[in-house]
Amino acid sequence: MESFGTRLHRATARRGPLCVGIDPHPGLLARWGLPDDVTGLTRFCDTVVEALGDRVAVVKPQSAFFERFGAHGVGVLESTIRQLHSAGALVLLDVKRGDIGSTVAAYASAYLDPSSPMYVDAITASPFLGVGSLAPMFETAATHGGGVFVLALTSNPEGSSVQHARGADGRTVAQTVIDEIAQLNAGAQPLGSFGLVVGATVGETGHDLSRVGGPLLAPGLGAQGGSAADLRAVFGGALAAVLPSYSREVLGAGPTASGLRDAADRVLADCRAALAATD
Numbered sequence: 001m002e003s004f005g006t007r008l009h010r011a012t013a014r015r016g017p018l019c020v021g022i023d024p025h026p027g028l029l030a031r032w033g034l035p036d037d038v039t040g041l042t043r044f045c046d047t048v049v050e051a052l053g054d055r056v057a058v059v060k061p062q063s064a065f066f067e068r069f070g071a072h073g074v075g076v077l078e079s080t081i082r083q084l085h086s087a088g089a090l091v092l093l094d095v096k097r098g099d100i101g102s103t104v105a106a107y108a109s110a111y112l113d114p115s116s117p118m119y120v121d122a123i124t125a126s127p128f129l130g131v132g133s134l135a136p137m138f139e140t141a142a143t144h145g146g147g148v149f150v151l152a153l154t155s156n157p158e159g160s161s162v163q164h165a166r167g168a169d170g171r172t173v174a175q176t177v178i179d180e181i182a183q184l185n186a187g188a189q190p191l192g193s194f195g196l197v198v199g200a201t202v203g204e205t206g207h208d209l210s211r212v213g214g215p216l217l218a219p220g221l222g223a224q225g226g227s228a229a230d231l232r233a234v235f236g237g238a239l240a241a242v243l244p245s246y247s248r249e250v251l252g253a254g255p256t257a258s259g260l261r262d263a264a265d266r267v268l269a270d271c272r273a274a275l276a277a278t279d
């Protein structure tokens with residue numbers, strides 16, 4: 001199979017640089033007139049798939065909002081993943097997994113092995129046990145054309161005290177993650193399969209993202225206060241690799257499929273303009 005980086009590069013060239021999250025918050029279900037149960041979850045996801053599955057390059061279900069309904073919620077997640085694949089979207093599952101290597105191998109089987117019911121194109125991962133502990137995910141992803149997005153500079157205000165802490169070599173924790181992921185992508189063309197999560201809200205942090213060689217997922221846009229206009233300050237010379245990600249900003253335009261499509265088109269236009277901007 002082609003690498004995730006190659007598939008992502010083609011998908012964003014065709015559909016535009018945009019990831020839309022499926023985050024069925026209880027408040028959104030209520031706003032859409034849906035019950036806060038598995039029936040409501042199913043209707044919510046079916047509508048998002050109908051509206052955006054054949055339109056947006058990457059769709060990012062947030063696992064937590066499915067897990068809260070137990071096995072039935074996970075069943076809806078599996079069905080949503082299948083429908084998104086049929087509609088031609090790449091699926092990035094936001095699960096932020098991380099553990100010791102032998103357990104990471106099980107997470108890799110769960111999400112990145114095509115024989116799994118929860119198989120997706122890419123997942124998010126936490127490097128808090130060391131980037132090296134994620135090696136089984138990287139290996140499984142490489143074998144099956146998958147991708148892994150590792151948290152580096154997260155969009156929440158609490159993240160910086162850990163991520164900006166400096167090690168003995170003077171580098172921040174985030175820069176260490178950035179550098180290790182850059183090594184994994186070395187030589188990959190047109191884009192590596194190993195990405196980073198860098199929030200659109202973090203501002204100019206002084207971190208060097210120019211040599212990552214893989215995609216840079218930018219959450220924090222819309223509901224968390226980040227805007228497309230902020231992308232330039234955060235990503236500087238790495239703008240070409242940025243994959244802007246919106247959840248509530250788009251989902252809040254439901255419950256009609258046309259409302260969701262219009263919102264996705266609007267944020268995509270904003271992002272295209274911001275990512276193309278030159279001084």
Ligand SMILES: O=c1ccn([C@@H]2O[C@H](COP(=O)(O)O)[C@@H](O)[C@H]2O)c(=O)[nH]1
Binds near residue numbers: 094222224
């Ligand atoms: O640093 C991070 C990493 C992940 N997220 C996730 O993205 C979405 C954001 O949702 P919005 O409604 O667009 O705020 C959500 O699933 C988070 O868990 C993030 O926000 N920041």
